[in-house]
Amino acid sequence: MAPTVQPIQAFQNAASHASRLKSPALATMPSVAHPLTVGCVPEHFSIPFFHTKTSPSNPFKVTSCPSGTGQMIKMLQSGEIDICVGLTEGLVAGLAKDSEKAGFKIVGSLTRSSLTWSVAVSPQQMQAGGLFEANETFAGVDQASRIRGKTIGISRFGSGSHLIPFVIPSTSTSNAASEYKFVQLHDIAGLRNGIATGQADAFLWERFTTKKYVDSGELAVLGSVTPPWPAFLFACRTEFLESAGGEERVREFLDGVSRAINSSVYSPLAEAAGQHGVVQDGIVSEICEKFNYASADVASWFETVEFSRDCREVDASAVGRCLCALQSAGVLNAASSVEPHVFFSSATTRLV
Known part of the structure; x- marks a missing residue:
């Protein structure tokens, strides 16, 4: 019998609770009532969101999107979510097919490693x-x-x-x-x-x-x-980026995810000692509890995954490799190209 999966509502409540934990407020952040709505698949890759802290004036809430990147693109376009973490190939295909109608831009990355x-x-x-x-x-x-x-x-x-x-x-x-x-x-x-x-x-x-x-x-x-590009990117709807304070709110959220990765997923003490990729005590058991995995499987998974240490950085050449692969497979028109001003938000993203 397959393990019982934690209800999606419980996932949303637990992840969104992290956004209410206090962190230093940004001096220029306006008072806001609308939480930043974050879409993601309720799986183990979402663990940093449970530890992400933003300022009281920039709350966020997590919306579960179990149908994946295609669902999240639709929700970005309808305004149901403001930002999402989606598969690189899905976001690239959505932008390359019609960047004007896509209604979103790539703003950051969650992982450096590929997905198997x-x-x-x-x-x-x-x-x-x-x-x-x-x-x-x-x-x-x-x-x-x-x-x-x-x-x-x-x-x-x-x-x-x-x-x-x-x-x-x-x-x-x-x-x-x-x-x-x-x-x-x-x-x-x-x-x-x-x-x-x-x-x-x-x-x-x-x-x-x-x-x-x-x-x-x-x-x-x-x-x-295992395709040769990083697994997950962040995308934000263009309308939100262009709204008052939108770019700053996205930057603060991505910086909060980066802090969560560097302090709660990976061990800062091990990093300081030159041991990179050592996970924090308790993170394996937390993933097992939240997502019903065996501890040996989570430990094996951590050997294959590398989270981004700076979620505002995006490997533009990797996005280009993804685009070329989709073109070669006939998914995209051969005339499609990676145009930084179309694909990426220069106000939130650092291309590397």
Whole structure:
């Protein structure tokens, strides 16, 4: 039986509580009534938000977006959220397709490390006679590429689960965009159900989120893919950035997340001693408690992830690599390019 997932409302309440903890107020920050609304997927990568502190005049609240980056882009555009942490490929694709209508800009980064995606399938489909059974035909072939031509479950169109299949290496010479059929299943629960009922042949999701369902025997992993760019960026709706005090509020929030990473996720004492990447005492058990993970899995995850130490920095070349990969896969027009004034907010972001 899969572990019970903490209710989304509890996640929102706990994360938003951190914003009410006191931190030094900015002298120029106006009195505001509207909390900065932050969208994110309620998973382990959101742990810094539970420790983020902003000034009393700049409160924030967390809104759970379990359907991922595609959902958050829609919510930015509708004004339901002000800022989000989304997958790099989803945000880049959304901006490159129509930067004017996108209505948001990249303002920072949450991680320096890439995200590893598991290709999840039914265990029965990997047995003899199954869709993905092992045989000599596929010896030496990247197993993840075997999902081409299959029905892929996704959370939403424009989310990472929709875009990453296009950048899986393949020996095929045809355009990847013509080889997939997608079915929208909304979130991890819907995707798992899609595999169980045969609505989908496979889906892609973050490795450690998927692992507990693999360990229980509900799913099997056909392969994995790790794209060569940082996993998560912050994006803010343009209207909020252009509002009175908007840019300053975003800067303060991102600085607050940076402080949380440097003081609550990673150990300052270890950093001072030259030991980089040592996590703070208690952070592993906190993630286990909040997100129902095994401690060994969280410890393994920390060996693969590197949070940004300065969340206002963005690697522009990595964004360019993502754009090129999406162009090569046929997801984006070859004429698309990274224009700093279009993609990034110069008032909040430092390009490195």
